[in-house]
Amino acid sequence: MGDHDIHPSVTEIAEDIAEMEIRGAATIADATARALAEQAAGSDAATPEAFESELRDAARRLLDTRPTAVSLPNSLRYVLQRTEGETVEELRESAVAGAREFRDRLDSAQTDxxxxxxxxxxxxxxxxxxxxxxxxxxxxxxxxxxxxxxxxxxxxxxxxxxxxxxxxxxxxxxxxxxxxxxxxxxxxxxxxxxxxxxxxxxxxxxxxxxxxxxxxxxxxxxxxxxxxxxxxxxxxxxxxxxxxxxxxxxxxxxxxxxxxxxxxxxxxxxxxxxxxxxxxxxxxxxxxxxxxxxxxxxxxxxxxxxxxxxxxxxxxx
Known part of the structure; x- marks a missing residue:
């Protein structure tokens, strides 16, 4: 499993975070969740194991960008812990849903x-x-x-x-x-x-x-x-x-x-x-x-x- 399995959106968002084009903890967390959702939606993994491996690879690629931005691993943690299922499609749906839920909570949290x-x-x-x-x-x-x-x-x-x-x-x-x-x-x-x-x-x-x-x-x-x-x-x-x-x-x-x-x-x-x-x-x-x-x-x-x-x-x- 390598970088060729990582969705281009993940690479682009990771680079923008590293270069501080995307900055601020909430903005970074939102972009991170979005990147994982796009990785999940765009994956053509043949097996559940391959899908989960790709998602973890994408998470690590994002994690490497800003070592002190704790919102980033917290965002990854939220989505990955909610990625469940027996098939690739179930895993895909739960990952995308987890990312959507996280981003919705992010919106209301800042207002509160x-x-x-x-x-x-x-x-x-x-x-x-x-x-x-x-x-x-x-x-x-x-x-x-x-x-x-x-x-x-x-x-x-x-x-x-x-x-x-x-x-x-x-x-x-x-x-x-x-x-x-x-x-x-x-x-x-x-x-x-x-x-x-x-x-x-x-x-x-x-x-x-x-x-x-x-x-x-x-x-x-x-x-x-x-x-x-x-x-x-x-x-x-x-x-x-x-x-x-x-x-x-x-x-x-x-x-x-x-x-x-x-x-x-x-x-x-x-x-x-x-x-x-x-x-x-x-x-x-x-x-x-x-x-x-x-x-x-x-x-x-x-x-x-x-x-x-x-x-x-x-x-x-």
Missing amino acids: LGSIGANRLRDGDTVLFHCHSTDVMACIRAAREQGKSIDAIVKETRPRRQGHITAKQLRELGVSVTLIVDGAAGRYLGDADHVFVGADSVTADGSVVNKIGTRQLAVTARERDTPIVVAAQTLKLDPTTLTGQTVEIEMREESEVLSEGDRAEIGDITVENPAFDVTPPRYVDAIVTERGQFPPESIVFLMRELFGEQASQPWEE
Whole structure:
């Protein structure tokens, strides 16, 4: 079984995730489920064993794209665990149905989360944002639909400047936006009533893995007594950490930080470009999910309820 059995849509989606053409945990999870559905629908496997092998190959191809994006394996886990049947056609139908169910739940989860997160915001609040998160945007959208006026301070979030996406979407919601460079966050935290950030993943002890710079912002926010709220669907909970597995931090290309021309001018230096950092639970006030809001130390109970004591890896079976 090899790459020739993987549907072209899977390869295309995997490449788009790796290149960050598809970004954001919910968007990645949705695309992953869609890719598995297309793999299942387009498979011409002759036997159930061959079909399941192809589906696992496709899952592993997708899994290799972003090692820290926990929404991706959670999406794969959901679809593969619901792929059942004695014949190829039964397996195909259950895989496609599982992917559809997952994508439908994804839609309602973000709406529910947004309503819960909006309850933390009052009319006239100023919110400071880091990076871009569709879960965070759902909270702001819900607050605006409730008629609340919100002002925004947006960190540009280098090196890829995802803050520009946040700024654009906030303006579309009628929010007044001030864009700042990352290093200016400490100066503006005194003007903010809340810091809202998303999460790439949340570990069993309530630590938050998010875009590099989150920890630094959270530590400074705590010193300034500005509450920091993490908006994260249960899709972002990392069940592998229940058994003590450590989080792998993705290192991205140095070209995002330094051009070839600058490198030639500066000389022989090492460039490191970690995509994420880990914020300990003591710096986080609340984690807002579609299941309610939790102090970070309580997230382990929700994780056990959702996943049991440890998560299976169905792409390896």
